[in-house]
Amino acid sequence: MALIYLFTIVGYITLLWVTGAFVTRKSGSSEAYLVASRGLSVTFISVLIAGTWIGGVSIVGMAQGAYIYGISALWFQAGIWIAMCVTALLLNKIMKGNKTYSILDVVGNLYDTRTAKFAGILQLIFSIWVVTMQVVGGGAILAVILNGQISFQSGMLLTAIVFTLYNVMGGFVATAYTNLIHIGAIVFGIFLGGFYVILNAGTISPMADQSHYFTPFGDLGFFQAVSWAFINFTLGVLAQPVINTASSARTSKEGKQGILIGNAIAIPVVVMAALCGIVAKNVFPHIPSISALPALLDIVPPYVAVFFLISMWAPLMSSGSPFLMGATTLAVKGYIAPLLKIKDDRQLLLISRLTTLIIGIISLLLGFFVKEILREVTWIAVFLSAIVYIVFIGWFGIRVDSRYAFISLIGTLLIVLCSFLFDLHKIVHPVWPVTLYVFLVMGSGALVSKKH
DSSP: OOHHHHHHHHHHHHHHHHHHHHGGOOOOOHHHHGGGOOOOOOOHHHHHHHHHHSSSSTTHHOOOOHHHGGGGGGGHHHHHHHHHHHHHHHHHHHHHTOOOSHHHHHHHHSOOOHHHHHHHHHHHHHHHHHHEEEEHHHHHHHHHHHHTSHHHHHHHHHHHHHHHHHHHHHHHHHHHHHHHHHHHHHHHHHHHHHHHHHHHHHHHHHHHHHTTTTSSSTOOHHHHHHHHHHHHHHHHOOOOOHHHHHHTTHHHHHHHHHHHHHHHHHHHHHHHHHHHHHHHHHTTTSOOOOGHHGGGGGGGOOHHHHHHHHHHHHHHHHHHHHHHHHHHHIIIIIIIIIHHHHOOHHHHHHHHHHHHHHHHHHHHHGGGGGOOOOHHHHTOOOOOHHHHHHHHHHSSSOOHHHHHHHHHHHHHHHHHHHHOOOGGTTTTTTTHHHHHHHHHHHHHEEEEHHOO
16 A cells, blocks of 8 residues: 555645646746745635635644544634634735735834834745645655655655645646645545544444544633634734635635635644544554554555545645745735845746745655644744734724833733743733733733824
């Protein structure tokens, strides 16, 4: 079977690289490379949004979470689903007449340049970390399914090379076209394999009898579950790949439709991944939790396994690519081009491609430090929570001086760092002290504004 899997993977890689090479001619300018010349249809917007939220965190990580915590792991993704509805509702406010490239523009419309730049750095850190998660998930899957023929580290390397290369070639256009392939493969494969293991393994009923696997909060606990949902709501609303995708739509209306349709595609896929994680716990109770999903390949026939395999590996790239290109757009438009004063579009296109490559390499290197996908991404996501707070206060509250927004973001970084340096995250998730801190600071700013 390992040989069959290897040929399947090679064939899929070839398809992706051919697609990336084919659309390279559509990415002849920096605008085309970064935001697909703002000409993507609802179909492409939908698969980009679906792919963004069907990734290593949502598939491999969700199966891992369900293996440990049961169905309550879905709270991690629930916040994203709500966030996408809110994003669609607020899209006109976010996009500001289709002139937006990144979170820098969103924050910059409300606060000074210093605050916007710092918000961009926090968003960039998060985006790179999410790309890292996809690389880690790819390594875990390939190491298991190829049964020792490839190491975890080599699997990470291969995953990173595959999606980094086609994005370097074709930019966001390549991301859109390959995500169309990815989503088709994911939806078909995960349901084919998922239904097979559920119906034939006979494990759902026994697991339902266990204490926590099918209870709403499981042994995760109410507070942790709500924390995950809340964090991921704030993570999703203004996530850079979502802004990048919306920026690429032909019209705001098509952007909204694509976000909602993509969200609807993602939900059942993630639920199926969670159910697969629960099945894996019953069938393979002593394996490393990160191997929960790929381990199920051992109990499906070859004609199911090849599709099931691709549905596990493709999400790492369907999510990694939008985050990679989102990080590229943010870095190039927000920092590199202004710093180097690049005006020539050919130079900007070259810099954009090099930036994509560098971010891919950095993400690969960071992958060697990941331990548990779901928890670690929620820790870094706290940066985005603070950004969402100051943006929403700017939109719907009293106009606050930029100094208070900047202090809020600086304090957020310090709180997160202290949380890990002193192991405070084991006591309380950093999102809660950050939330309290930001609202105290911004509230103080609002009071000062009222007095003046």
